[in-house]
Amino acid sequence: MTTVTLDATAFRAQFPQFANATAFPDLFLQGQFDTATAYIQPEVCSDMTLAQRTLALYQMTAHLLALGVIVAQNNYQGQPGITTAATVDGISVTLAQPPYGTSEWRYWLNLTPYGAMLLALLSAQSVGGFYIGGLPERSAFRRVGGGFGGVW
Numbered sequence: 418m419t420t421v422t423l424d425a426t427a428f429r430a431q432f433p434q435f436a437n438a439t440a441f442p443d444l445f446l447q448g449q450f451d452t453a454t455a456y457i458q459p460e461v462c463s464d465m466t467l468a469q470r471t472l473a474l475y476q477m478t479a480h481l482l483a484l485g486v487i488v489a490q491n492n493y494q495g496q497p498g499i500t501t502a503a504t505v506d507g508i509s510v511t512l513a514q515p516p517y518g519t520s521e522w523r524y525w526l527n528l529t530p531y532g533a534m535l536l537a538l539l540s541a542q543s544v545g546g547f548y549i550g551g552l553p554e555r556s557a558f559r560r561v562g563g564g565f566g567g568v569w
Contacts, residue, residue: 419461421460421470422459423446423447423450423478428475428479431475432482434483449485450474452478472538473538476535477532477535479531480526480528480535484528484529487528523536
């Protein structure tokens with residue numbers, strides 16, 4: 418089984434926003450790549466090719482880096498979102514919910530262009546769905562072997 422690893426030179430060429438080795442040293446890129454592997458497994462299996470898995474991990478790494486830049490530039494200390502209400506004495510803050518029909522995962526990925534590209538890639542790879550575990554008859558009209566009998 419092939420495992421995707423970070424090639425800092427290839428990453429910098431693909432994502433020129435992070436080409437400055439002084440602002441984004443190789444060790445920092447590696448740390449963000451390691452964090453990206455918590456979201457996307459680095460081992461290539463049958464659902465994605467090596468090139469697709471590498472692209473997905475690089476896009477997740479760029480997404481995490483871009484979020485870091487946003488936080489650093491705005492001195493941002495809270496959860497991403499749009500503040501809709503705030504109270505001073507009671508110290509309460511109300512954030513807008515993600516747009517209707519959008520999960521928190523999709524909302525979080527859409528905070529940067531790299532996350533949006535990753536979401537598009539992952540959506541394209543999951544077209545048609547997939548089946549995890551169990552017997553195939555759980556999603557069929559007949560049991561394996563063609564019979565109708567029995568309770569599931």
